[in-house]
Every structure is written in structure tokens, then in C-alpha cells.
Amino acid sequence: WDDGFLMEVCVDSVGPPSRGGGAAPVPSAGLLQVVKQCVRVPVFVMIRPRGGDFLYSDREVEVMKADIRLAKLHGADGLVFGALTEDGRIDTELCTALLAVCRPLPVTFHRAFDMVHDPLVALETLISLGFERVLTSGCDSSALEGLSLIKRLAEQVRGGITERNLQRILEGSTASEFHCSARSARDSGMKFRNPNVAMGASFSAPEYSIKVADVAKVRTLNAIAKNIL
Template identity: 35%
Template structure:
């Protein structure tokens, strides 16, 4: 059966993903900028609320592109080391060189910091100069899964590339479709042969309590267990 991964931002999201039948979650914060590293408090409480291995943690210290300074890489390695002993099921990372290739040196440092934890390479792959060629470059790096839209804005528009990725991925590297996924897209993504489908399954609402002048947006996100359940149903 194809796995279902839900991107969540808090402990309530972990519980909603469980209720809806997800296989695992990618825990992060700030999904509005593509996701950033969650706090250690969030990580610990999320792990406590879930079965072993259910919570995978995104490690990305800032928004923007995926070309990182040494300080960025050191920060992310420290974050990986911090979550490694917390009971998480894996980490999600990625880095590119200025010419659009996978930064194998930075990736090696991330994998070393992860130790025995499974490692997923995130959608930095879709920002590379040639996603199919860069997928092949992951052979032997210690990465066991890639999150990709097939290079499209939405995964449903990258079906042909996703199918090519499934056929050509290095042995031991799973292809997970993610990026603008809607429930109605899932049957076609499963038909493309991906090992997993990734979506946020979130709804937005306004916080009834004001943030105050200059305090930021009032809109908040919540993981919807009904959407998670519909996504799971769409896989059958």
C-alpha cells in the first residue's frame, strides 16, 4: 500500500494525522514559507503523542533557496543532532550548490549528523537544474526517500516525471510525491507508482484573539483529520 505522509506544524496536527490514518508525519513550522525546523519542545511532545517512528522532522533553518552557508549547514547539523535522541523516526533535509546540483558535501554532513536515523531529501530536488539526473546522484549517500513534485508547481502536473523517477531511482531510494497535492489527485499519483504521497491536509482560520498592531497575521492553520481520512480513502 502507498504510504500517506502529512505535513503538520504542531502536536494537534500529529493527533489529527493519526486519527485520519496517516502512515507518518513530517513535522515542521512555517508551512507558508515551505516549512522550517520546529522547536525542540514541539518535537518532544509530538513524539510523545505518536507511535514509534511516526514523526519525521524537517530540518531547514531559514526560508528562501537551498544554497547554504557554512553557518547554515552547521546550524542544521546541530538541529539534527538535537532531534536524533528524541525518538523521531527520521529527518528531512536538502541542499544545493550555486549551479543547481545537490550539495553532496552538505548532505554528507547532514547524514553523518543523523546517524542511524532515516534521511529524506526534500523538494530542493525540484529546484535543481536537472531533477532526474540529481536523483541518480543520491545513490550511496544514505538518503532513503525523496520528496518531489516531479519538477512541477503541483505534483499532478509532474506525473510523467514522477513515473520516470520511480523507474530510475537508485536502489533503496523511494519516490514520494508532494507539492500542491489535493485529494482528487491521489489516484493518479498512486498510479504513477510512487511509494508515498505527501500533503498538508490543512484548513485555515482566523485567530479570534488579536495579535495587536504589527503583531502579524491573524490566520492560523490546522490539520484536518477529515481531509487526511479522505486522502487515505483515495489510495484504496
């Protein structure tokens, strides 16, 4: 907040530190201890037991609670999660239970928000529940496409933010916080490469291309925000 805005960068590996560009990284729970040793900025941990929708089973909820406790134990500065009912509304019962486990840490409701039935009603629900932030792209494919809704409800903008569109998004909304991946691809160091097998990934996702936070992109985004906010 030294410059009047907050930039949050999503991190899912221990690569070049995003702090070099002036951003706060967000690790997965498994990276928390190492990331905390590497950076001096707040680290918020995403609580997400699986990919797919945001309608969770009882066992998945138990996993989420356990992950929250472990994240707190290992020094998380905040937590990020989201949960919906089958009809696309905020799951107030589950969110209340998870918030109780998260406290006293601050909590962000993540982009499950972009899948709700009525975003304006959902926002009021999250405020009443006590979430500190909402992560959204304006219920559209990117923050730029969702800009009109972001003007009405977003405290934090996320979704398809790049150095090419950040200026327009910030100028067209009241947001003072934004979240981005700021990634680039790094080629694998493997010399032998088996072209017939994809280890845990689809063939459409390059097996030997590693996505890492790009310090140059982070610095560019940081400079754009400083110039506007």
C-alpha cells in the first residue's frame, strides 16, 4: 500500500521471486514454508481441494479445514477460498464454518464469485459474512470484458489482467487492488524428452514448458499502476 494500490501476483512454484517487481505473491499451501522464507510481503494461501466447480462434499470440506489449520500453523498471513450452493448462490453455512477456522486472519472470497447467480446479491452476502475482499473478473472471461460490473462491485480486480490492458481497467473502474499471474514460460532443463507421455497433464499443455512469475512483467504492471493511482 506504499503507493496507494495493492498488486497481488499468483505464485504456484518456487521460481524467481515476484517481490523483485514490487508485488505480493500468493502461494499454494505446499509452498508456504519456503515462500515465507523467501519474501517479506504478506502471503495469502488459496484453499481449494480440487479443480472444477465450487460445490464441495463433506469430505472435501474436512480437507479444506485441515488445510486452513496447516496454513495458519506455518505462517499464512491470510486465506482465500470460495464455496457455492448448487443453485449458484454463496454457501453461507459452509463459508461461516470455514471463516471461523480462518480467523483471526483476513479472508478473500475467490473467483467462485464469477460463477454466482446474482453478483450484486452475492456481494452483499459476502459483506455480511465478513469477507475482507472479493476476487473477481466482473463475472466475465477477463477483467476487461467485465469492466462494467467491476465498476459497480469490485474492490479487487482479477482475471486476464496484463501489461496491455491494466491502464484501461484501472482508469475505467474504482479498483485500487488487482490480482494477476504475470507469468511467462521457461523451457525445461530436460535434455531427454519422451514425446509419448504427459505426466499428469493434457497433451495440450506443454510438458516441458514451465510457467513462472515474470519479474519484468510485474515491474511493468507496478509502474503502470503507480502512474495512474
